[in-house]
Amino acid sequence: MPYLLLLHAALALGLVAARRRMGRWAFVVAAAGPAAVLGWVVAMAGDVLNGMPYEEIVEWVPSLDLVLSFRVDPYALLFLLVVGVAGTAIFLYAVRYFGSDPRVAAFAGTMTAFAGAMVGLVSVDNLLAVFVFWELTTITSYLLIGYFDHLKEARSAALHAALVTGAGGLAMLGGLVLLGTEAGSLRISEIVANPPAASPTVSLAWALVLIGAATKSAQFPFHGWLPGAMAAPTPASAFLHSATMVKAGIFLVGRLAPAAVASTGWWRGSVLTIGFVTMVVGGWRALRQNDLKLMLAFGTVSQLGFLFLLLGAGSAELLFGGLALLAAHTLFKAALFMVVGAIDHEAGTRDLRRLSGLRRSMPAVFWSAAAAAASMAAVPLTYGFVAKEAAFDGLLGTGLVPIMAAAVASILTVAYTGRFLFGAFGAHLEGHEPAGQTAHTPRNSLLWAPLVLAGTGLVLGFFPALIKPLVAQATAGAYGVEGAGKLVVWPGLVPALGWSLVSLSVGSLLVWRKEILDRATDAVGLVAVRFPTADGSFRRSVAGLLRFADRSSGLIQNGSLPTYVAIITLVAVLLPSTSLLGGVAGFDLPPTGEILELILGVLVAVLAVAIVFTRRRFAAVILLGGVGYGIAGLYALLGGPDLALTLLLVETLIIALFALVLRHLPAAFTRPRTPQALRALVAVLVAVFVFGGGLLTGAARMDAPVSDRYLQDSIPEGGGANVVNVILVDFRGFDTLGEITVLVAATLGAAGLVLPIIRRKENAT
Amino acid sequence: MSVVGLAVAALLFGIGTYLILQRLLSRVIIGLGLVSHGANLLIILSGGAAGDPPVLAEGVDPARVADPLPQAMVLTAIVITFGVTAFLLALALRSWLLTGSDAVEDDLEDRRIAQERPTVEQPTVDNDMHEEVTAP
Numbered sequence: 001m002p003y004l005l006l007l008h009a010a011l012a013l014g015l016v017a018a019r020r021r022m023g024r025w026a027f028v029v030a031a032a033g034p035a036a037v038l039g040w041v042v043a044m045a046g047d048v049l050n051g052m053p054y055e056e057i058v059e060w061v062p063s064l065d066l067v068l069s070f071r072v073d074p075y076a077l078l079f080l081l082v083v084g085v086a087g088t089a090i091f092l093y094a095v096r097y098f099g100s101d102p103r104v105a106a107f108a109g110t111m112t113a114f115a116g117a118m119v120g121l122v123s124v125d126n127l128l129a130v131f132v133f134w135e136l137t138t139i140t141s142y143l144l145i146g147y148f149d150h151l152k153e154a155r156s157a158a159l160h161a162a163l164v165t166g167a168g169g170l171a172m173l174g175g176l177v178l179l180g181t182e183a184g185s186l187r188i189s190e191i192v193a194n195p196p197a198a199s200p201t202v203s204l205a206w207a208l209v210l211i212g213a214a215t216k217s218a219q220f221p222f223h224g225w226l227p228g229a230m231a232a233p234t235p236a237s238a239f240l241h242s243a244t245m246v247k248a249g250i251f252l253v254g255r256l257a258p259a260a261v262a263s264t265g266w267w268r269g270s271v272l273t274i275g276f277v278t279m280v281v282g283g284w285r286a287l288r289q290n291d292l293k294l295m296l297a298f299g300t301v302s303q304l305g306f307l308f309l310l311l312g313a314g315s316a317e318l319l320f321g322g323l324a325l326l327a328a329h330t331l332f333k334a335a336l337f338m339v340v341g342a343i344d345h346e347a348g349t350r351d352l353r354r355l356s357g358l359r360r361s362m363p364a365v366f367w368s369a370a371a372a373a374a375s376m377a378a379v380p381l382t383y384g385f386v387a388k389e390a391a392f393d394g395l396l397g398t399g400l401v402p403i404m405a406a407a408v409a410s411i412l413t414v415a416y417t418g419r420f421l422f423g424a425f426g427a428h429l430e431g432h433e434p435a436g437q438t439a440h441t442p443r444n445s446l447l448w449a450p451l452v453l454a455g456t457g458l459v460l461g462f463f464p465a466l467i468k469p470l471v472a473q474a475t476a477g478a479y480g481v482e483g484a485g486k487l488v489v490w491p492g493l494v495p496a497l498g499w500s501l502v503s504l505s506v507g508s509l510l511v512w513r514k515e516i517l518d519r520a521t522d523a524v525g526l527v528a529v530r531f532p533t534a535d536g537s538f539r540r541s542v543a544g545l546l547r548f549a550d551r552s553s554g555l556i557q558n559g560s561l562p563t564y565v566a567i568i569t570l571v572a573v574l575l576p577s578t579s580l581l582g583g584v585a586g587f588d589l590p591p592t593g594e595i596l597e598l599i600l601g602v603l604v605a606v607l608a609v610a611i612v613f614t615r616r617r618f619a620a621v622i623l624l625g626g627v628g629y630g631i632a633g634l635y636a637l638l639g640g641p642d643l644a645l646t647l648l649l650v651e652t653l654i655i656a657l658f659a660l661v662l663r664h665l666p667a668a669f670t671r672p673r674t675p676q677a678l679r680a681l682v683a684v685l686v687a688v689f690v691f692g693g694g695l696l697t698g699a700a701r702m703d704a705p706v707s708d709r710y711l712q713d714s715i716p717e718g719g720g721a722n723v724v725n726v727i728l729v730d731f732r733g734f735d736t737l738g739e740i741t742v743l744v745a746a747t748l749g750a751a752g753l754v755l756p757i758i759r760r761k762e763n764a765t
Numbered sequence: 766m767s768v769v770g771l772a773v774a775a776l777l778f779g780i781g782t783y784l785i786l787q788r789l790l791s792r793v794i795i796g797l798g799l800v801s802h803g804a805n806l807l808i809i810l811s812g813g814a815a816g817d818p819p820v821l822a823e824g825v826d827p828a829r830v831a832d833p834l835p836q837a838m839v840l841t842a843i844v845i846t847f848g849v850t851a852f853l854l855a856l857a858l859r860s861w862l863l864t865g866s867d868a869v870e871d872d873l874e875d876r877r878i879a880q881e882r883p884t885v886e887q888p889t890v891d892n893d894m895h896e897e898v899t900a901p
Contacts, residue, residue, distance in 0.1 A: 553878075553879070554878075554879035554880065555879075557875050557878070557879060558871075558875065558876070558879050559871035559872040559873065559874075559875035559876040559879065560871050560872075561788070561869045561871075561872075562786045562787065562788060562869075565785055565786055566786055569782060569786075597767060597769050597770065598769050601769040601770065601772065601773045604773050604776075604777070605772075605773060605776050608776060608777055608780045608799060609776075609780065611780065611784070611795060611799070612780055612783060612784070617791055620791075620792070620795055621795070624795050624798050624799070627777070627799065627802060628798075628802065631773075631802050631805075631806060634770065634773070634806065635809065637815065638770070638809055638810075638815040638831060639815050639816045639817055639818050639819070639830065639831030640809065640818065640831060640836045640839075641818050642818075642836065642840060643809070643836055643839055643840055643843070646840055646843055646844070647843055650843055650844065650846075650847045653847065654798070654847060654850055654851075657850070657851055657854055658854065661791075661854045661855075661857065661858045662791070664858060664861055664862065665791065665857075665858075665861055665867060669789055669791075669792065670789065670868070676783075679783055679786040679787070680783060682782060682783075682786060683779040683780065683782040683783035683786070684779060686778050686779055686782040687775045687776060687778055687779025687780075687782075688775070690774060690775040690778040690779075690803065690807065691771060691772065691774075691775035694766070694771045694774065694775070694807060694810065694811075695771065697811070698766040698771075698810070698811060701813070705812070705813065705832050705834065706834060707832050707833050707834040710833055710834060711819070711821070711827050711830070711833065712827075714821060715821060721820055721821040721822055722819070722820045722821075723819040723820070723821065723830075723833040724819055724833045724836045724837050724840065727833055727834060727837035728837050728840060728841070732837060735837075735838075735841055736841065739841045739844055739845055742845050742848050742849075743844065743845075743847075743848045745848075746848035746849060746851055746852040747848070747851070749852050749855070750851050750852050750854070750855035751855075753852075753855040753856060753858075753859045754855045754858050754859055754862075757859060757862045757863065758862070761862070
């Protein structure tokens, strides 16, 4: 398995590197990836189905629990099979689909990376590794959807998909980390075996995971990005809609559902609700599209809703039906997308109002479309029917409401399938310019890939036993239940058949009597148009976010230096003080000190306050000097004669410097133009913070001072009795070196700033 | 650490901050000087109780001297503050000589950015558009 992933990575990088020398034939090379997956699945199927899951652990950072652990059980094997089959067919199809665009090879490389990410996602057993592959699909899908980067729609659709699934991925990361902490393990198999006990934290974790899965699988209300994603070239759409990306969310809910149901009370209800709403909304929107590809895209949304609830509900019966349906969906959806691609390629449009007479001009395409569509509508004797029977059978056990909702969605599915088939291959609508009469049946792989996939759907319809062991074993692996459902060509007279037939006949009625449907959709459309679309809401929220960012940064970054300093100061004061307040353990008031200290302190305070009120520059400088001398006195009192001396010298020098500069400046300060209350407030906050922080930290000393060693070593090692001097020139000599460097730099800088101007002025006069 | 010293340090911080928040560069420099004094004092205070000068002459009890390490650091800091003050004074002087004012004016570029409205790329086609309704 690691080698399979390496193969994908190597293919992807190689194709991107060699893109100038490879044209569309790059896809033949790229097809080696999915084909190898397919081969691996076939080779491992025997062992895995006999209860020996493939397991391998690649250690990376074992101390952080970062191990790449692979675990392929029947459940993962089914997803691998889906990726392998759809991938191989779609890659070979893409060879014919593309012209001689030089970027095609890079596109093929990206597709391979995409496929590899999906393979990794379903076969790893570590939550963090799942997340890494998850994000990899997000990034590669962004590149794939935005392939036509000269089109605004493609760029915006790619960004939409990346933002929605990326945000969901971040939510999921939070959920996965919480989940791993609560469960005490990051291994999926262990979490499913020992789900964490119910608690608010665990609930939050599951909710975040659910959001992540829902965004990835385009569940309501996050479904808006999926229809937009059809801006990608058809092979990418086909792959993304049928086997990868959207199936990642389904995979994860299916994988974790047993644990989630065990440790929360609301998971099942939420998944069912999300799934049903998505199903109906998707089906409804599909009915109202004129673009064949968009119609299929909304159809995918609808089908994903169904799969989401079947796999996520956490029951063996539903999982059985869901897995059967998942395989069916891959087969027919990939085939139908490729059919649309062929139509688009040959007729130059995908507008069903304009397409006309394609049944005669493209018979082979028509028959593959018909076979795939029959499977999608669950017509008896197709595999879609077999799978849907199993799903209905499972739903019957959950109650009347779910089965009725599923039936409504199925009616919509039948209706849009009919609309697809008759729209694409029937006559064009009046008032629209017809297109496609001159189209001819495309050759080679544009044709056989959909034919093979659609044909497989028919074969499995007659021989569902071919896939049944895989589905049954996957269900048994998740819930430990044998015989959760059955896959049979004809179920006999059971209630599920009744629901199937009702859906089928009402749906067919809607196809046959189109005017009923049109009237109904128009009536509902009048209401529905008042509600925001998912795409529209997304754009409004992004625009709103940008506006908010703009306003807030306009407010904070307003160009005024005092504002910036005030904000920085406030953050520096308020953030630590919250944690200081939280950590107050009580403190003793330190001693007041000597009376001389008090006198000097009062003197310094008075001088400092006077600085604020004086309006003469020179007076302010003298006062500053006074403060400095006062502090020097304090140092002398506190046991630092060296400090006192240095400070006296430095203060004197500073006064001299100021005097040199103030010579040029006006004598008085200009009055500030704005009120000073806010500044004073910030200043008071700072003072309170320093005082309080000093008290608390002064009381918090717990270790012996390091300077004990300096005191000890000063004479034997430094050869000096003045410990401060020895520290400066010996123990911490490099500090002093740095200090001298600063002085030199400041001197050079100051001279460079002022001297040229003064010289220029002198020359001028 | 003594309450008086701490109060002085806090007061110096407060007044220094107030002055730093002004627009006149010369007041800002004075404010910075005050904050430096406050910070240095705080470092000394954090060294523990006051004591004798840390000079190990005859008859000095090493247990009663003040902590020498903060003193060494503050000594360094005082000199560096001096260098920074000199540099800032040069800046103020340059500003005065060049513009006739030592006030810090608003950053015009920031002003312009703050007033600009964002432009969001909007595609011409809404891929998720409701179809137009034809019936009455």
